[in-house]
Amino acid sequence: MIDIKLLEKKAEGGPSYYDEYKQTLLNRGASVDALDLVMSQNKKRKELMTQAETAKANQNKVSGEIAQLKKAGKDATSLIEEMGKLAVSVREMEQTAAEAEIEVTNILLTLPNKLRPEVPVGKSENDNKEVKTVGEAKKLPFKAMEHWEIGEKLGILDFERAGKVTGARFTFLKGAAAQLERALIQFFMDLHSEKHGYTEMIPPFIVNTASCVGTGQFPKFVDDVFHLTGTDYHLIPTAEVPVTNYYANEILKEEDLPQKFCAYSPCFRSEAGSHGRDTKGLIRQHQFNKVELMVFAHPSQSDELHEQLTSHAEQVLLDLELPFRRMLLCSGDIGFGAAKCYDLEVWLPGAGSYREISSCSNFEDFQARRANIRFRPNGGKPQFVHTLNGSGLAVGRTLIAVLENYQQEDGSVLIPKALQPYMNGKTKIS
């Protein structure tokens, strides 16, 4: 959530926060209507509030006088009668002010995060900036198959039966694929917890509405989430939701920052609005596994920790010896809540293209303000923390990358060295 007080602040020297934010909206390709609406609504809210509070102050004052009279054993009936009438109008004024407040909050919840200045301005993913490329996006010396072809030939991916049992965009992993999926999860969690200093976590896979608002999925993206009918429960679209809300409404100690968690969870996404895209294979599923990296940071450290977190995600690809590139997302492609975001894209020889396998974002205080996560600076007033997260990595897409990059001409697939210990020493799927 954007800080309305900052939006109202007058410019001192340079451009005002309002001007900068307006530019962010334009760069994101979003409408500025909501911004101007929220400003005027907030003005109205303050007027109504002042009015209601003045009346309320009078009420409190007279109530005190009544108490004094009663204590002194004097008669207060005329005052009480008078107050009876005032109480009614106070209630009305308070209600109107409360409504104005809700309206302002509701609009604020739909406004995206302000972008950092280094985020390139652009319209689509074509305008993302390549930061670096690691490994070679090479062609295989034979005709490379796409992952679903490999998987079906080996009999380890079954899309058809998943369609029968559940529906489109679900898959059975079978035999070596199931084992490989499990090995990847184990490998990711070990790497991040033992070498990168993250505390391991397995969160609830179902969360309530407040948590979804806290991380920014709601209210704008309700349709992307699966809801459990008749309850206030939702299937998590990412472990980011439960893990970020772990500290919702809490005040952390400054010396406890940063706090780093790596969380395994399945992720459930309705993929509303992506009909017809990536319909084949494992790329875009309603359910997939992911290991998420999540950091609660001191504002002064968040930038540095963002770089660190991204490099931790990259380490997975380095260990698996998969070629990839790091992209700095442009204003038109970056997510709603992020102030800055790197995507890692892995090379897929079968598809002949790079595909996103991790997204590492710095949310600054955007989520912290929504979820009310603060820390207390040495003796001072509570301040919002910065939250960061990134995939470390998406497991299903890593499985794709392994299948495609390690495929052999005879249709078998070699197992990356780093994974062999997790596959009981197996070196090949055939």
Place this chain on the structure above:
RNA sequence: GGAGAGAUGGUAGAGCGGUUGAAUACACCAGUCUUGAAAACUGGCAGCGGCUUAACGUCGCUCGCGGGUUCGAAUCCCGCUCUCUCCGCCA
């Protein structure tokens, strides 16, 4: 699923219709003392939002959440959520 108990500030824990935004303790901050630290002592110390500020100040809201009763609610009533104990069921 049934029965009961509870939810108060950073933490623990009083208060159960009228200057109680809240005793007390711990934690924390500042100071005195000390070579330094500890101890002791003194003082300070909730959050959020208005108005107004250079600073001070002032008003309102908040005792799990939402309603109600009342001139007035942490305190009484209703609903919800969560936690704990016991019984039942269950991986």
